[in-house]
Amino acid sequence: MTQYAMVIDLQKCMGCGACALACKTENNTANRHDGQAHNFADYQHETTGKFPKVKYQTRPVLCNHCSNAPCVKACPVTPKAMYKTKDGITMHNDERCIGCRACQEACPYSKMEVKGTDTSVISYTGDEGKPHDPFYTDKTEVIPGLTSSGAEIAAKSAMPPTKTNFSHPDYQDVRRSNITEKCIFCEHRVKKGLEPNCVVACPARARIFGDINDKNSEVAMLVKKYKGKGLKPEKGTKPNVYYIRSYSNTAKK
Numbered sequence: 001m002t003q004y005a006m007v008i009d010l011q012k013c014m015g016c017g018a019c020a021l022a023c024k025t026e027n028n029t030a031n032r033h034d035g036q037a038h039n040f041a042d043y044q045h046e047t048t049g050k051f052p053k054v055k056y057q058t059r060p061v062l063c064n065h066c067s068n069a070p071c072v073k074a075c076p077v078t079p080k081a082m083y084k085t086k087d088g089i090t091m092h093n094d095e096r097c098i099g100c101r102a103c104q105e106a107c108p109y110s111k112m113e114v115k116g117t118d119t120s121v122i123s124y125t126g127d128e129g130k131p132h133d134p135f136y137t138d139k140t141e142v143i144p145g146l147t148s149s150g151a152e153i154a155a156k157s158a159m160p161p162t163k164t165n166f167s168h169p170d171y172q173d174v175r176r177s178n179i180t181e182k183c184i185f186c187e188h189r190v191k192k193g194l195e196p197n198c199v200v201a202c203p204a205r206a207r208i209f210g211d212i213n214d215k216n217s218e219v220a221m222l223v224k225k226y227k228g229k230g231l232k233p234e235k236g237t238k239p240n241v242y243y244i245r246s247y248s249n250t251a252k253k
């Protein structure tokens with residue numbers, strides 16, 4: 001059986017944020033102004049050690065599409081709003097979601113922190129959430145007398161901000177408020193033979209997507225070669241996002 005997975009090469013990842021921007025553009029996620037992240041493709045920056053022996057790492061994080069997913073078990077509705085597809089994707093059905101956030105509480109990856117910054121592996125948009133920020137239609141100068149307005153910037157852009165339209169039986173291209181939402185490996189793209197948008201956008205090709213159960217796939221070979229590991233293995237979730245190598249270790253080519 002197919003088990004879709006993603007490999008993230010930490011030696012190649014430079015923390016440019018292209019994956020996050022591509023994800024936000026593809027999935028029309030809400031902009032937040034309360035200091036909290038709201039993006040299916042999030043990332044953490046971590047510096048460890050003491051000068052001169054200091055290590056720096058950017059760790060992209062997203063839904064791990066766990067084979068033993070706590071969020072699925074925690075979902076209280078029947079049929080479940082959070083469930084597993086036949087090809088291993090942890091899927092979310094918007095219509096069945098009641099916004100209880102039990103999935104978010106159960107997910108050990110939604111509570112990962114680096115210096116107090118929560119990750120948005122499973123996000124929640126309350127009434128304050130807006131899928132499309134009015135900034136790009138607002139004609140008011142950001143700083144009166146000093147800067148342009150959002151509308152002026154958008155008008156001069158070669159690619160003005162627009163909504164990405166797609167159709168999916170479980171997932172709307174713009175979600176309603178008061179429900180949880182998360183990465184679905186861009187299944188609306190995968191079904192068309194395309195890769196998730198974050199994979200396509202990565203300039204360093206630090207993200208690789210495919211069937212981990214196919215031993216001849218690139219993801220399977222990379223995990224085997226570099227002994228790829230998922231986050232928090234002690235939780236027993238069996239994540240299907242694997243990390244290989246590290247930014248500070250260039251010994252293995």
